[in-house]
Amino acid sequence: MLSKRLIACLDVRDGKLAKSVKFVDTKDIGDPVAKAREYYEDGLDELVFYDITASSDRRRIMLDVVEAVAAQVFIPLSVGGGVRSVADATDLRLAGAEKINVNTAAVERPALIAECADAIGNQNVVLSMDIRRVERCAALPSGYEIVIHGGRTPMNIDALAWALEGEHLGAGELVVNSIDADGTREGYEIELTRMLADAVRIPVIASGGAGTPAHLEEVLTDGHADAALIASMVHYGEYTVSGIKRYLHARGIKMRMSW
Amino acid sequence: MTTVIIDYDAGNLRSVQRACAEVGLEAVISADAAAVARAERVIFPGVGAAGSAMRSLKVRGLDRALESIYRAGTPLLGICLGLQISFDHSEENDTTTLGLLPGRVVRFRLDDPALKIPHMGWNEVRVVRAHPVLAGIRPGDEFYFVHAYYPVPADSRLVLAETEYEGTFACALGHRNYVATQFHPEKSGRVGLDLLARFAAWDGSWEHATC
Secondary structure (H helix, E strand, O other): OOOOEEEEEEEEEOOEEEEEEOOEEEEEEEOHHHHHHHHHHOOOOEEEEEEOOOOOOHHHHHHHHHHHHHOOOOOOEEEEOOOOOHHHHHHHHHHOOOEEEEOHHHHHOOHHHHHHHHHHOHHHEEEEEEEEEOOOOOOOOOOEEEEEOOOOEEEEEEHHHHHHHHHHHOOOEEEEEEOOOOOOOOOOOHHHHHHHHHHOOOOEEEEOOOOOHHHHHHHHHOOOOOEEEEOHHHHOOOOOHHHHHHHHHHOOOOOOOOO | OOEEEEOOOOOOHHHHHHHHHHOOOOEEEEOOHHHHHHOOEEEEOOOOOHHHHHHHHHHOOHHHHHHHHHHHOOOEEEEOHHHHOOOOEEOHHHEEOOOOOOEEEEEOOOOOOOOOOOEEEEEEOEEOOOOOOOOOOOOOOEEEEEEOEEEEEOOHHHEEEEEEEOEEEEEEEEEOOEEEEOOEHHHOHHHHHHHHHHHHHOOOOOOOOOO
């Protein structure tokens, strides 16, 4: 039986770790390569690097980080942030990323999903969606709206419709990131995660809001998520990867427990 | 002592190379059929679609190189798509494949709508037939999988290990000097690195258990 996955997300700015709270006030918290290695050795199932660098030489810096991590971390490595073309995706793949996350650029030009799927395979294209709760209306019947540019720009695009279109275009996996929950540490947005996980046939990674292991338990059971993404829970040493996995395992959730 | 990772435009060969390096197996990535034929150890990885993979192999003469090293007894490790196109036929793109191993490759037909395609993530590998490359895998050890198709060997004696995903499928197969895994040892943490280390030490000899 397939295990649920515990995924840690490392936001990287100028080659260093950062963690945002509601997408503002980012602060540095250390070396991404050392953190990646630490989590890997503690039983992490998958790593995501999100490049939030603003400078123009961002690509070289991020490729160096990915390359350094890939040389010593032997679990799936996923990278996103600023992927705008197949060339971006293939460069990151060559540096050692398994999966490529597309977000803003895919909303602006949906064909990017299909182009990346053709170039690197469906299973390696992750559609990452930043989503906020809204009043239901004709344009947003699910009551959830896609936002881009790191949560700043609402698009008047329905989140459920976009998830289905992303799957149809060839995305192999979805990241469902609730910007309402992100950084609050009050729990994942269960209703949103379940709605999307039930609507698509591809795996869904829940993101945004994790504060305690019980939040992960909730989203992996009631939320129907295939994987749960965490960040600040482990970055500041409050919880450990292995401790969270042991908790979930003890609660009857199938996790990989030997590493 | 050359180890060659076969390059046929099918996925992330450098991650295989890096994992090999981690266990002390220096491997070169090559698309040259002559280099493959000369190699003392060959890894046949791959991610992608069967149809285009077969075309790339044939254009480079790598299909014949694989046949010749297989006959010559060179230790050979197939991974994921490499395993799949080693059988006779794949449902993916309705492709006639290499035919090194008897059998076919079919797509998951999952009746349970809660099961996702591809089968992506960590799952238990249960060894059902002892093999030097799989020795050391313990009950409960999980490996990383990403695939929508799986092998159905014509001879059950090829099956070395099994995994559950709705039903049971063969996740590791072996015949003579060829061992192949549906999962990705290069992405499976320590248990995967250990498998690569055992492949690096394997002389390619193995006979079916008596059956």
